Amino acid sequence: MVDIRECPPFRCTLLQATPGVAATLGLPLPAPLRATDHMLWLGPEEWLLLGEPGTPTGPASLVDVSDRYRAVSLHGADAAALLNEGCPLDLADAAFPPGHCTRTLFGKAEIILWRAAADDWRVLVARSFTPYLLALLREAAADLNAM
Template identity: 40%
Template sequence: MKEIETTSPACARTGIAGENSLSELPWCGKINLRGNPQNTGFLRKSEKALVVKLPLHPNTCIDYLDRTTYWLGPDEWCIHCPIGEVGNAISQAGQALGRIHHSLVDVSDYYTVLRLEGPDAEALLAKACPLDLHPRKFCEGTCAQTRFGHASILLHRTGRVSGFNIQVRWSFAEYVWDYLASGMQVL
């Protein structure tokens, strides 16, 4: 069996220009969960087994203990957890949910998360992202799936400094990185 690739194309890169910085966050576990939240059995059992709170409102995420759960759709969530816990979390949740209609997929090596920080973070993202990123509209803690250039991204404004976590498909990481890095050169 082929070993799982644990380094994305953006790994070990750092980009700093002025007060802005770009980096890749350490690899974390990512679980894609699907199921019907109107089914209280599904909601209760998946939250208990995965130790998360599932956000039910669009464009929101919930931090709970060491896991963060992002709303992806009316019946779909992405859970970030420490990488070593993915296998156990999936098998426990699978057992707990049993015959309740659901889907649990390990997508840890499908996405990577870039971190963009600095006073010009909004301006840099606005170069290729159509979302209104003004803090009045897109405040601390908000997340949204949108695009950056041709790449689909999951954007999350978080952290003490003005900054964003950008979850992107592994194969698009280099593209997004280069786009942001070249933007930093011409600010």
């Protein structure tokens, strides 16, 4: 069983800068493919800041994208299997431990997949893809254990 829930809207800001400039925010910078409670690593020189962003010192790009993303959370023992309906990555504990995040695909939607905790998977998606994401997740969830 997987519990699929739409998350309430949340504040987020995309930060692009050199690691040196990003570090001036005073937050620990997550390593590649990792996330903290405040920051998701999305790519080289690219992080998603959660909550109110600070102001880095030095050249940087800070862009409010709060309304770009919606989030869906998945809980349950079969959450990884459900995600593997549309996401080709290896989501086992060894390959995708808690705290991991990455940009990937779910079906035909680009997503940010963030495993906030062992049983807390977050799927961030551009807002117009939310109905597609939810419909695909829910249809797949109904068939998840059919063998």
